[in-house]
Amino acid sequence: MNMDDFIEFCKQGNPITGEDKELHGLLIQNSYEAIRITTQLNTSSHSREEIVDIFSELTGNKVDPSFMCFPPFHTDFGKNITFGKNVFLNTGCSFQDRGGIRIGDGSMIGMNVAIATLNHGLDLETRNTTFPSPVVIGKNVWIGSNATILPGVTIGDNSVVAAGAVVTKDVPENTVVAGVPAKFMKEIK
Template sequence: MNDIFTRDINGEMVSPNDEGYNELIADIFATMKTATEMNTGYRTPEEVHNYMGQILGKPLDKSTTVLPPLYIDYGKPVNIGKRCFIQQCCTFFGRGGITIGNDVFIGPKVNLITINHDLDPDNRSATYGRPIVIEDKVWIGIGATILPGIKIGYGAVIGAGSVVTKEVPPMTIVAGNPARIIKNIKTTKNKDI
């Protein structure tokens, strides 16, 4: 039987009754402790990169900017690309895996949520994850929420306050709750935006 960390990242149902659950929760609390230290008081960009390296379990590229506070439950399954800009007060539930491509802009108070609960009320404390994939050059507006299992295609724009419940095609603008396609994006090479 796989350990609980492998089961969790593979999207299997994980319950507080499962062997290893206490270790999983302890790792989550350790991540949140590090994030809280990063979020307390002013931090230089170098200090933020150091804290993010601890949270992610790997270095954050020097070209990427994270503005604290960042609320994150589990950073090891989170991968952040180059030249990204992540604004303050974002919440990442990373247990299901988050992949953020290069040149991604994430506005303030954006929620990336990879975890969901079992619909069975008798097993509601059990959770399962689904990965979020954000391709290169995406812009996510303030207060948007991306739900588990969503892929956002290259160059897409997510409108402020949107709740994204379905895959977003490349080069589209989506907005609303639930988010829907508002228009397609044409590049400046085509002289229309």
């Protein structure tokens, strides 16, 4: 399997076991590439245009010129992130994107937000297998600083995730959630 086939395999949501040496080797190779690119991003100053170019290289997709990120930014895969227009990432975000992260137009991601898309099996037989579940963030979402979004979560359009929240379940549109685990606080009108 070549790297393009492997990236497509991952985008299709396939699990990977630690015993599968070929897939594990490709995963490590891709991760080191993501580390190389994010190290370039995080260790020197860049213009907004340069940051857009770096994220385009990282994701393998053209990132809209309206995108903005304040580094540092970290990811372990990079090739399964999709950004809409006018997306903002504040400093210190960390994305585990092999399972897929899609962020809609106008969304703002606060400082030190972590987004995870992988889980391990609970049983010992599957403990070293990673199971992907995508995270979908709608349009005009605001995720507060230090929030954590867990695998498989969808956050509806116009919603707000309070700082420090741990989102374990889907968030309906036009909703504020807060807490650990995140719970409904109020509707946005």
